[in-house]
Amino acid sequence: MSQQAQQQPEPIYLKDYQVPAYLIEHTDLRFELDEEETLVRATLKVRRNPDCSRGGRAPLELHGHESLELCRLCIDGEILSERDFIRDDELLRISEVPEAFTLECLTRIHPQLNTALEGLYKSDGMFCTQCEAEGFRRITFYPDRPDVMSVFRTTVEADRKRYPVLLSNGNPVDSGEKDEGRHFVTWEDPFPKPAYLFALVAGDLEVLEDTYTTASGRAVKLQIFAESKDLDKLDHAMLSLKNAMRWDEKVYGREYDLDIYMIVAVDFFNMGAMENKGLNIFNTSCVLASPRTTTDAAFQRVEGVVAHEYFHNWSGNRVTCRDWFQLSLKEGFTVFRDSEFSADMNSRTVKRIEDVSMLRTAQFAEDAGPMSHPVRPESFIEISNFYTLTIYEKGAEVVRMLHTLLGAEAFRKGSDIYFERHDGQAVTTDDFVQAMADASGRDLSQFKRWYSQAGTPRVEASDSWDAETGCYRLILRQSCPPTPGQAEKQPFHMPIAYGLLGAGGAELAAGVLELTDAEQTFTFDGLAEKPVPSLLRGFSAPVKLSYPYSDDQLLMLLKHDTDGFNRWDAGQRMAVNLMQLLVEDYRAGKALSLPDALVDSWRALLNDESLDPAMVAHLLRLPSEAYLAELAEVIYVDAIHAVREFLRKSLADALKPEWLATYRRSCSEEPYAPDADACARRSLKNLCLGYLLTTDEDTLLALAEEQFNDADNMTDQQAALSLVVHSGFRDAGRRLLDEFHAQWHHESLVMNQWFALQANDPWPGALERVQGLQEHPLFDERNPNKLRSLVAAFCAQNPVNFHAEDGSGYRYLADWIIKLNQQNPQIAARLLTPLTRWRRYPDAAQARMKAELSRILAESELSKDVYEVVSKSLA
Incomplete structure (x- = not known):
């Protein structure tokens, strides 16, 4: 039996929540940063929590990682000896403390050795922090829980030459010189916050500055910091920030509250970005952008992430979560907010399609x-x-359903109540829903099941029609499959947005139905003809909807539905129905065929120049292999891949003149702009190029090479590169890879994409190529971005090679998990996902995947991160 099996980590339960026994009124931190070690001096004003009803005097519990070296601990100036407290790997307990006191703690840490990238660590010579969720306990001993909120004052001291920029939360209040070429800056954050929102940065950085005047007339300094080589890639993030500030004032009435707002770009980062109060730390991939090095998708990601972290200032910082079980309180609400912002800045329909x-x-x-x-x-x-x-994302959909059920006006009123009622507090999802209930006068008790019940609900729709009376009945039945720990589910309260369309596409009725029972019938009287229902418009609830549409009905919705999302969805349903039948044919050894009706409908889309290019690009994109896999009872990877490739090539051959004509008219001599119209044009152009390259004609390879060489933006150049590399033109692909590398080897983010497009190349031999790339000088296994671009791209985005029959892909991933388990447990656990779904595959694949999970579980000293995922996967 392994050591891990003998010492299983204990779960933490929501039902066991207790209020903190002690509160921190003020936190004073002093960091003495050095190359070999860092000293952290923490002075805390502590008082007993009057809301704590536990009998007797509870001990003071301070969280602290095992790596912390405790140098001194004092209460009200008296030094504590080792017999005055008890310390284990995670907690330091002091049993006897006064009702109110000052705690002083001196710790020694070694950020340069911190490969987990939590707490205080170094990224390419820069000190930076990541404290959410529990990283602060790697910095000093502290009650590191989100319901302990304190005012922070932070002094950062370091060598001026190496670290001229010293940043922390809040406003700068003091600075000066020290002996031996050192200097300091003191920051004060007047708003109470939990330790997870603490941030510190020290480095040799350049800054882009701007100002923003709030609706009430306050001037706010805006600063975005990056390495000097990246200073020219910050303009888009600055514009996005100002747009987000303006949007939040207009839509939610929320102004920024400090004198300064800062963003720092960091290359070594486990997450996308972090909303630390006034000092947001960003993965470089989420803040750097320029036309030459950044794709349209990355431009939009920067805009969305900058907005997301800014919106957290209210939905996450000023009002935060009581405990980590309430994480979606801030994240779901803020994802909804950033999604709506992006929809307003770009195409609302396209944004919805991408999200869904x-x-x-x-x-x-x-x-x-x-x-x-x-x-x-x-x-x-x-x-x-x-x-x-x-x-x-599902948390955001729950918030979106509230918005749909209550309407924009009541939802805004509810958000105002929520922010005003709970400003400066750590609260729960129940508090959020209650604010919405109070604003609307609605009973939302059943709606809260969305927060407590797991799984994806299924809605089965059927109908009946009485031609004599003009009565149309729509019957909706809901259910939800069992999930771990929840065998039975109660009915959800869900909004079903709908439209009823006549034979010519005229809209006969529209609105929102509220489904609250296991089965409900909705009656529509006075109709002149049997309608075709357009259901779940805008994807109004995160459910799997089934209705027995005929191909003719789907084609009618595709042509006439006034809801853009459902027009796209009708096309996807047609394609999915076809591809599922073809998968069955492929597995039965039957010849595959392309229906003329599909060719005709796609030809009409390509020839209709009046249509929105963004919609056309989405309508002509076949469902992904990942989506087809999710819909399958048993995932036959090779069959899904073969069918999708057959359709791509068949559609390319059948419509080659139309693809080429659409490609040429989508080309433009206009200067690059990341706006919605230009992005749509490039998206359609590159979709056409992808189809054309499947024909294996040398003239079309020349077209792709011309685009690669002449492109003035990364979107077009990278698209051409990726399409050639993934095509049958293998020699040309290798040549373009070398040329791209020679051109962009100095740009880390561009090279991440260079790694990724080779890792997800579906042609045989991908694993060997990936293993070879691990030896490339630009690959660094300590950097999460590099791991995601190579290891994760192969394992999660290249199913046909990852699921090789010999199990080599499974062994490859398991080897990485074992290696990363100690180095960076967070990344290791996140990389595991492809193996966790082993039950969805055929028996032989199941056995091989399960064996690799068992091999991981047998390792001694598994991190809690990895142990939880593996043990639940095998349960």
């Missing part, structure tokens, strides 16, 4: 897997494992 596509593939798969959990989990072993799509 990701939800249906990755989040629905999460709901159906071993790590399935409610939006508000009931338990966890390691909180880092619950920064999931369920918490973020």
Whole structure:
């Protein structure tokens, strides 16, 4: 039996929550940064919590990672000896403390050795922090829980030459010189915050500055810091920040509250970005952008992430979560806010399609897997494992449903009540829903099941029609499959946005139905003809909807539905129905064929120049292999891949003149701009190029090479490169890879994409190529961005090679998990996802995947992060 099996980490349960026994009124931190070690002096004003009703005098519990070296601990000036407290790997307990006192703690840490990238660590010579969720306990001993909120004053001292820029939360209040070429800056944050929102940065950085005047006339200094080589890539982030500030004032009435707002770009970062109060720390991939080095998708990601972290200033900082079970309180609400912002800045329909596509593939798969959990989990072993799509994206869908049910006006009123009622507090999802109930006068008690019940609900729709009376009945039945720990589910309260369309596409009725029972019938009288229902418009609820549409009905919705999302969805349903039949044919050894009706409908889309290019690009994009896999009872990877490739090539051959004509008219001599119209044009152009390259004609290879060489933006150049590399033109692909490397080897983020497009190349031999790239000088296994671009790209985005019959892909991933388990447990646990879904595959693949999970579990000293995911996957 392994050591891990003998010492299983204990789960933490929501039902066991207790208020903190002690509160911190003021936190004074002093950091003495040095190359070999860092000294952290923490002075805390502590008082007993009057709301704590536990009998007797509870001990003071301070969290502290085992790596902390405790140098001195004092209460009210008296030094404590080792017999005055008890310390284990995670906690320091002091049993006898006064009602109110000053605690002083001196610790020694070694950021340069911190490969977990939590707490205080070094990124390419720069000191930086990541404290969410529990990283602060790697800095000093502290009650590191989100419901302990304190005012912080932070002094950072370091060598001036190496670290001329010293940053922390709040406003700068003091600075000066010290002996031996050192200097200091003191920062004060007047707003109480939990330790997870603490931030510190020290480095040799350049800054882009601007100002923003709030609606009330306050001037706010805006600063974005990066290495000098990246200073020219910050303009888009600055524009996005100002747009977000303006939007939040207009839509939510929320102004920024400090004198300065700062963003710092960091290359070594486990997450995308962090909303630390007044000092946001960003992964470089989420803040750097320029036309020559950044794709359209990355431009939009920067805009969305900058907005997301800014919006957290209110939905996360001023009002934060009481405990980590409430994580979606801040993340779900803020994802909804940033999604609406991006929709207003760009194309609302395209944004919705993109969001739902990701939800249906990755989040629905999460709901159906071993790590399935409610939006508000009931338990966890390691909180880092619950920064999931369920918490973020499904949490946002829950907020969106509230917006749909209540309407924009009542929702805004509810958000005002929420912010004003709970400003400066740590609260729960129940508090958020209660504010919405109070604003609207609605009973939302049943709605709260979305927070407590896991899984993806299923809605089955059927109908009946009485031609004599003109009565149309729509019957909706809801259910939800069992998930770990929840065998039975109660009915949800869900909004079903709908439209009823006549034969010519005329809209006969529209609105929102509220489904609250296991089965409900909705009656529509006085109709002149039997309508075609357009259901779940705008994807109004995160459910799997089934209705027996005929191909003719789907084609009618595709042509006439006034809801852009449902027009796209009708096309996807047609394609999915076809591809599922073809998968069956492929597995039965039958010849595959392309229906003329599909060719005709796609030809019409390509020839209709009046259509929005963004919609056309989405309508002509076949469902992904990942989505088809999510819909399958058993995932036959090779069959799905073969069918999708057959359709791509068949559609390319059948419509080659139309693809080429659409490609040429989508080209433009206009200067690059990342606006919605230009992005749509490039998206359609590159989609056409992808189809054309499947024909294996040398003239079309020349067209792609011409685009690669002449492109004035990364979107077009990278698209051409990726399409050639993934095509049958293998020699040309290798040549373009070398040329791209020679051109961009000095740009780290561009090289991440260079790694990724080779890792997800579906042609045979991908694993050997990936293993070879691990030896490349630009690959650094300590850097999460590099691991994601190579290891994760192969394992999660290259199914046909990852699921090789010999199990080599599974062994490859397991080897990495074992290696990263001690180095960076967060990243290790997140990389595990492809193995956790082993039950969805054929028996032989199941056995091989399960064997690799068992091999990981047998390792001694597994981190809590990895142990939780593996043990739940095998349970």
